[in-house]
Amino acid sequence: MRKSEREIAESSRLITRRVLMLGAIQAAVVSALGLKLRSMQVEHADEYRMLSDGNSIKIRLLPPARGLILDRNGTIIAGNEQNYRVTLTREEAGDVSAVIARLRHIIPMSDRQAAEILEEIRKRSAVTPVLVADRLSWAEFSSIALNAPALPGVTPEAGLSRSYPRAGDFAHVLGYVGPVSDYDLSKIENPDPVLRLPEFQLGKVGMEAKLEEALRGKAGSRRVEVNSAGREMRELSRQEGQQGATVQTTLDAGLQNFATQRLGSESAAAVVMDVTNGDILAISSSPVFDPNKFVRGISGPDYRALMEHDHRPLADKTVQGVYPPGSTFKMVTLLAGLESGVINSGSRFYCPGYTQVAGRRFHCWSRGGHGTVDALRSLELSCDVYYYELAQRVGIDRIAAMARKLGIGVRHELPMSAIAEGIAPDRAWKRARYDQEWQVGDSLNASIGQGYVLASPLQLAIMTARVATGRAVAPRLVRAIDGQAEAVPEWPELDINPLHLRTARAGMDAVMNGSHGTARRSRITLPEWQMAGKTGTSQVRNITAAERARGVISNDQLPWNRRDHALFVCFAPYDMPRYAVSVVVEHGGGGSAVAAPVARDILLYALADGLPPLTAYPESERAKVQEMWSRMNLTPSARKGEGRARA
Amino acid sequence: MSYLDYHVAQVPTGWRKILYLNWPLVFLVTAVSCIGFLMLYSVSGGDIDKWAGPQMERFAIGMVLMLALAFVPIWFWRSISGIAYVVCVLLLVLVEVIGHVGMGAQRWLVLGPIRIQPSELTKVAFVLTLAAYYDWLPVEKVSRPLWVLIPVILILLPTGLVLMQPDLGTSIMLIAGGGIVMFAAGVSLWYFAGVIAIVVAGITAVMESRGTDWQLLHDYQFRRIDTFLDPGSDPLGAGYNIAQAQIALGSGGWSGRGFMQGTQSRLNFLPEKHTDFIFTSLAEEFGFVGAGSLLILYVLILGFCLYSALTNRDRFASLLTIGIAGTFFLYFSINMATVMGMLPAKGSPLPLVSYGGTSLMILLMAFGIVQSAHVHRPRG
Known part of the structure; x- marks a missing residue:
């Protein structure tokens, strides 16, 4: 069966018509696709580009x-x-x-x-x-x-x-x-x-x-x-x-190592300051801890051991610890007296071993008394009664003002944590703090650095530096940042009569080098490094009348945390001061016996920039010193100067 | 109708047929496939063995098959169209019974080393059947209800089977593809108007059914519709694919980010970047110029097919060319519309470009039949 030509023509006509319609529909769809493509890729490309980058690029x-x-x-x-x-x-x-x-x-x-x-x-x-x-x-x-x-x-x-x-x-x-x-x-x-x-x-x-x-x-x-x-x-x-x-x-790694080793396992602090520019050469608190452990994440038992240690290794005793400065405060009281004109360097007081004030007896550390005492001897012997008498005449406000002038009770800015201000108490302070009137007994206690007075080892070093130079030296820890040296300020004069300062320094010299000096055993025998200093022994408890009647118990018989603090401040060389050192040994006992030798050794190391020649020590001390050095666990570089020591 | 309709004597024979191929179509198909190789190479991050290599092998086989089919006389296709239809329906039943589950639906049939998707085969085979039917049917009868009912049943039978897989996308493709053949054959426009009216009413009913006991679609299908309506609403959930695809596409700009420089595709922001979403990679790396060029190539393929159909006086050849071209048109336009956010995501490949053996080979074989129609067209 064949299709007729008519049929084929009819079919073709129909298909042609329908294909044209279909083509039109398809063309419309394709146009829509093309337009949409154009709108996305040409008109809105920037928006999509931003979304795409946000997707895939991270910083x-x-x-x-x-x-x-x-x-x-x-x-x-x-x-x-x-x-x-x-x-x-x-x-x-x-x-x-x-x-x-x-x-x-x-x-x-x-x-x-x-x-x-x-x-x-x-x-x-x-x-x-x-x-x-x-x-x-x-x-x-x-x-x-x-x-x-x-x-x-x-x-x-x-x-x-x-x-x-x-x-x-x-x-x-x-x-x-x-x-x-x-x-x-x-x-x-x-x-x-x-x-x-x-x-x-x-x-x-x-x-x-x-x-x-x-x-x-x-x-x-x-x-x-x-x-x-x-x-x-x-x-x-x-x-x-x-x-x-x-x-x-400004720190010196060798000196810091020596100071830390010298403090050893004691709960103690030492500060070494260059009095000419305020540089802190060493600032050591002991016992120490290993900061590397904290960086790595300290273990529980290690951390507990540090927290529970009664010597508080984590505390920085140099700036956070404040202590009654004891007799190291006597320079402040003396200078307040001299400056106010109440006394002069020749004024004398009689020390019978105690002072009776307002019905209370204030004892001198020497029960037998020091007899007649002038300014120089008051420091050399560390006579308390001299200062009791002085305090009653000068008044607490002038003592406090002098303390602040010398750097106690004042905040010193250093890049360290929790720097304590200490206390230089006066009438206004007591009223604000306790809402009580100042008593004359308070003045007596304050005059010998007890009672309300509190100072940090750093402040004691500053006080010593200021007495030594007569300038308002302030501590510095940063020498340069990125090679850019921090300027050393011209430290202003302290507005204290230089003659009075000289009296105080002479008294400190007598402590070391006087025939009855309380720290004579710790003197430096090399004349070019002649040292001046002041001992301090501060009570951490009140001695009751009953105890005193029985006889004061010696420190050795007390539990550790009730023993006296041992303090010492010093500077050298005497006639051309260079370094000031303060040492506090918590519950160490007597300042002259415990703190003074430590301070002397650190001071000598600073002066010699290494282990000093043994000739700097009194003959009787040399064997002991040498033995101590050999026991110390110094870093090799901190042992510099040892050969010189043997020579 | 028989081969006697053809002026057999005037049809080229033997190797001479090669001169009568629709050569522009061969070149266009090859060009589009080459774009595919390039993109597969790019999205694999420069690993030719991953996708581009296998795709090239399949393309080579597919081209040989295409040329072989082009040499087969067109009347052979008409003769076997009935058998092809029956075989396809049987395969669809078989895949329902023993099919391999992939992507949440039964679509694969594993026969020894060959994995085939009967639904893909059906798309081509039933176009043959419909074309043969309208070739047989006298033109004046095409719009009579009874004669309209027969092709509708021919379309709905495989569509129903595909829908059971369940594969809504392919079902719609089958209906649309069959509709195109019926349309081209001259079925009265009133039928189409009626179908469109019923579909609109049906969609309304489906959307209304949501959440009720007689819900007509799966939940995931409803979610796809939601995502389509507002892709930005859920950019990390169902809308992620579409949102990322649009970012890739838009960020290409006029000239693209350069070959292998598409950040969206290389960094895995694009899902299915070697299959359904490969167009976005192309658009990202080659921009509007590249994506537009591909669209133009597709239109040219479509145009050469339709021109071939118009100049072919054989009704069967003409209708099957239109049907295959129409299916091809549906393929690329639906894929592009999907990745551009104009249609809900439903997972269809970009023809000749997406990675996938069955799809590529069946498409090339379909073009082989189109070539056969072209070579053996009545002359004189």
């Missing part, structure tokens, strides 16, 4: 290296060390427990640690790297890198971590860094985003905290492309960060 911060802290000679006392650590990413690891098991052949890890890490990995997102181990040795680190094919998802990373090469020597003054806590972040108004990096370290206390801004540096950044799972695919650009500023301190 990652590069933590800056923390600035170094140097001593005055350029020795690094706070640096950065490579910290080798490994992280694990679940997404890449696959079978996490198998990978951990293999990793344990390389890194020692207890079952509990392994379980904790597994738990942590389970909790985190699959693409977040979780820290598995840090502070690895180079051998462990390279072994992991070598075995990478068998350890999928394990990434060895090298980062920087703070380290304190001098261990405990600078623990209190420098403080330490630690990981940034939520509490830290909450205290900062606009926290630098770098603080949110998981391994970032922030200064927690001490100079590390106070100079945080300078030490931190500026974060660098990397622009990286990430995939939809957040995994990094490649680096687009990199801008290196800027290391924090190098801070050069």
Whole structure:
């Protein structure tokens, strides 16, 4: 059967008509597609481009290296060390427990640690790297890198971590860094985003905290492309960060080491100050702790041991500790008397061993009394009655004013934590503090540095420096930041008659070098380093009349925490003062017996810039000193000058 | 109707047929496929073995099959169209029984080393059947209700089976493809108007049914509709694909980000980037210029097919060319409209470009039949 021509023509006509209609519909659809394409890719391309970049480009911060802290000679006392650590990413690891098991052949890890890490990995997102181990040795680190094919998802990373090469020597003054806590972040108004990096370290206390801004540096950044799972695919650009500023301190690593070793296990503090410019050469609080432990995350038992230690190793006794200065305060009372004109250097008082005031007996430390005492002898013998008499005539307000002039009861700004102000009490202070009137007995106690008077070892060093120079020397800890020297101010004159200061200094000289000087045993025998000083023994308890009747109990028989504090302040050379030193030994006993030898040794080390020649010591002391040096656990560089000592 | 209708003597024979191929169509199909290889290479991140290589192999086989089918006389296709239809329906039943489950629906049939999608095969086979039916039917009878009912049943039988897989997308493609053949054959426009009215009413009913006991669609299908209506509403859930696809597409701009530089596709923000969403990768890397060029190539393929159909006086050849071209048109326009957010996402490949063996080979075989129609067209 064949189709007729008519049929074929009819069919073709019909198809042609319908195909044209179909074509028109299809053309309309294609036009719609084309227009939509044009609208998205040409008109709105910028919006989509922005969304696309937001999707795929992330900015990652590069933590800056923390600035170094140097001593005055350029020795690094706070640096950065490579910290080798490994992280694990679940997404890449696959079978996490198998990978951990293999990793344990390389890194020692207890079952509990392994379980904790597994738990942590389970909790985190699959693409977040979780820290598995840090502070690895180079051998462990390279072994992991070598075995990478068998350890999928394990990434060895090298980062920087703070380290304190001098261990405990600078623990209190420098403080330490630690990981940034939520509490830290909450205290900062606009926290630098770098603080949110998981391994970032922030200064927690001490100079590390106070100079945080300078030490931190500026974060660098990397622009990286990430995939939809957040995994990094490649680096687009990199801008290196800027290391924090190098801070050069005024401290001397050798002297600091010597001072710390000399204080030993005592609960004590020592401050060495250059009186000419205020530089703090050593500022040591003992016992010390190892700040590196805090950086690495201190263990519970270690931390408890530090907290429960009755010598309070974590406290910085040099600036946070305040003590009744005892007889070291007598220069203040004497200068207040001389300046007010109530006495002159020749004025004498009679010491029968006590003073009777307002029906109460105030005893001199010498029960038998010192007889007739003038200004010079009052310091040499440390006669209390002289000052009881003086205080009644001068009045507390003028004593307090002199104390403040010499730096006690005044805050001194240093880049250290919790600096205490101390107390220079006067009538107004007592009224404000206790709402009570000042009593004459209060003045007597204050005159010999007891009662309400409190001073920190730093303040005692400042007081000594001011007496030695007659200038308002203030302490300095920072010598230069990034090579830019901090200017030394021209310290203003103290507005104290130089003659009166000379009297006070002569009295301090007599303490060391006078025939009856209370610290004569600790004198320096080299004339060019002649030393002047003042002892102090401050009670931490009241001696009752009953006790006194029975006879004052000697310190040795008391429990440690009820013994007297031993204090000593000194400077040298006498005629051209260079260094001032203060030493406080908590519950150490007598200032002359305990604190003075310590202060003398530290002062000599500063003067000699190393171990001093033995000729600087009185003959009777030399064998003891040499024996002590050999016992001390000094760093090799701090032993400089030892040969000279033997010569 | 028989082969006697053809002026057999005037039809080229033997190897001479090769001169009478619709060569522009061959080149266009090859060009589009090459764009596909390029994009598959790009989205695999430069790994030729991943997708581009296998695709090229299948293309080579497909081209050989296309040329082989082009050499087969057109009347052979008409003769087997009934058998092809029955085989396809049987395969659809078989896939329902033992089919391999992929992407939440039963679509694959694994026969030894070959994996086939009977629904793909059906798209071509039932066009043959419809074309043969209208070739047989006298022109004046095409709009009579009884003669309209027969092709409607021929369309609805495989459509129903595909819908059971369940594959709504392919079902709609089958209905639309069959509709195009019926339309071209000259069925009265009133029928089409009626169907459109019923569909609109049906959609309204479906949307109204949501949440009721007699809900007519799966929940996931409703969610796709939601996503389509507002892709931004849930950018990390159901709308993620569409939102990311649109970002990729739009961010290409005028000239694109450059070959292998598309961040959206390379960084896995794009789902199914080698199959359903490959157009967005192309648009991202080659911009409006590249995407527009592909659209123009598609239109040219469509145009050459329709021109071939218009100039072919054989009703069967003409109708099957229109049907295959129409199916091809549905393929690319639905895919493009989907990734551009003009239609709900339903998972259809971009013809000749998306990675996928069955789809590519069946398409090339379909073009082989179109070539056969072209080579063996009545002359004189």
